[in-house]
Amino acid sequence: MTTTERGPASQPEARGRSAAAAGAHRHGADPLATFDVFETVLVRSVSPAQAVFDVLGARAAEAGLITCSPQAFSRARVRAEQRALASDPEGTGLAEIHAELGATLGLTTVAQERLAELEMATEADLLHPVPAVLPRLREARKAAGRVVFVSDMYLPAEFITEQLRRHGAWHEGDVLYVSHAHRTSKRSGTLFATVAASEGVRPRDLRHHGNDDDADVRAARRAGAQGVLLPDGNPGRFEVLLQRHRETTDGLSAAMAGASRLARLDVRAWTSRERALIEVAAGVLAPVLTSHLASELRNARATQAAELTFTDDAPGRTLMRLAVRLGPDLPLRIEPGTRLDDAAMPRGRRRVLELCAPGLAEGGPRDTARDREVVRRTVDAYLTHLDPAAWSPTAHLDLSAPVDEVTNLFWAVPTREEVHAWTQLREADPEAPSVRWPAAEVARGGLAAGVARRPRTAVHLLADRARQHLRTTVAGSPRLRWWLGV
Known part of the structure; x- marks a missing residue:
């Protein structure tokens, strides 16, 4: 998940089954797979994430909910989220953000609620699945019986669950933890401890997959869990x-x-x-x-x-x-x-x-x-x-x-x-x-542009052979593939 999605959400975690049943995971079995949601399993048809607010502003202006321009609304929406997070870093949800936004734009409580609903509808229209991640979800369910989704996001858990289900990423028995409901976060590592305790496993028995090297991979490892980077959903160099x-x-x-x-x-x-x-x-x-x-x-x-x-x-x-x-x-x-x-x-x-x-x-x-x-x-x-x-x-x-x-x-x-x-x-x-x-x-000559061609020395040849040997070894060992996340 990108740093722009730092905001937690505002509903309890969506549970596919009871914590007691979830705690039946055996020590020593395959790790329980957890997956980040946004930019890992689901991506938007606009980039960066703040561009959602541009679309939302245009729709809000068309619906008569705001009197400012869509561009001014988008900037106000970003600042409202920043203020809400500054006052409550791990407990901010969509309602708190729109309360801040309403105070800035002079909106009534009813208008704030309508605007929050329009934001969720806009998000739903823009979300798409990451095709390469869906097979990983199926493999994780086959190994552990379920998938645990973990998200630092301000959107309600019910909404996120519905989007996962709509795009074929959610199956009966899966679990979703949204950080604000527990006043924790992935980046601090506290959300991983909460997930491990609720699921009845040790932190080292969690294997977290996400697109953010810091918030997903390093934070998981600091919490004692395993971290696997899935960067496909991140913008590429041309898209940036x-x-x-x-x-x-x-x-x-x-x-x-x-x-x-x-x-x-x-x-x-x-x-x-x-x-x-x-x-x-x-x-x-x-x-x-x-x-x-x-x-x-x-x-x-x-x-x-x-x-x-x-x-x-x-x-x-x-x-x-x-x-x-x-x-x-x-x-x-x-x-x-x-x-x-x-x-x-x-x-x-x-x-x-x-x-x-x-x-x-x-x-x-x-x-x-x-x-x-x-x-x-x-x-x-x-x-x-x-x-x-x-x-x-x-x-x-x-x-x-x-x-x-x-x-x-x-x-x-x-x-x-x-x-x-x-x-x-x-x-x-x-x-x-x-x-x-x-x-x-x-x-x-086989080298990237701007790099002078160098002769192939014995060291280069030995390195090539070592890499090829490693690929062959990994390809023939399911256990190694599991350990390396390939």
Whole structure:
């Protein structure tokens, strides 16, 4: 769980069975698995977490619950949570936060309650499961008979339980502990002691899984439990750059960051090569196409165009699908026999599009068919998750700042896997335009960009063999896999 979700909740823990039955866990058996909820099992379609308040503010203004702007409401909501936590760090729930917010905005008690209900409805609309965690939950139930969910969160336990159930993460017999109900927290370690005592196990018999290295892993270990890091739900390096600009883009870049994360989580990577394709397709290529569509819409409005036309190539057809998803108030049409003219596009975005566009094409060389499918599925997943409601009021905004940041990061500081995967995919297409990628020459030597190539010494070879031996040993030993959390 991220530090932005430090606030505890305000209802007793949801129990799937009695504490007596839960205490039947045998010493020496498999550890009792506990899981963090937000950013570990469930993630939002906007990022960062505070972007939820932007959406909430827009809905509250539309419902007539507030008189300030959605942006002012979002900032007031963050400050209200900070004040509530300062006065009661481990006992703050949604009601206490909205009491502080109501005092700031001059809201009646009834309006505060309606606003709290609207916040829960907004959270419910934005939450999605992390697909890779669901099999871990099934394995944990098979081993111990149940899963214990542990959350430092201000939302009510009943609401969190319902969201877990709705997304297939909750089964009968599971248990949820929300920190504020016990006036404890994960970060201090006291919540783990409470869980161990209630479940009838020793702290060392707990194995906690979470996305936050400090609040989940280190805090669990300080409390005597085991800690396993599950970072998939955390924003990736491209998504972090996008979400930084949420205020200057009226929330659109936060929706883009959320769509990028969900696309990255939805498309399963079987190899490091596929992972590199997925991360760049979701975090760089799809945002570049989004910014290009925003630019085309601005031009169409400025010239009062009667329709919006798209080129008859892979990028153009992808832009067409994005436009259909976002629903601009213009007729859409493909212009036969045309190719995307990106001359007006800034140089950084243009060269990234030239490099990555071959991944959108259908057909092509047989040895890259799987790679192209992965790229297309990732971009389509992004299109599916990009919220039209976030787009509508902001389509006129210039997305150049966040998109240029991600393209510059990808171009200047790519990982070794990204360089290999995208260079080989482009070079496999004889019709792809020539792109001079500064990192490509270095990458062919097997090293990341910007690092001088070094000869393979005997020490390097021995280290490679040791790593391979460790992988083989772990793969053949279920006990080792359990101990290492793989």
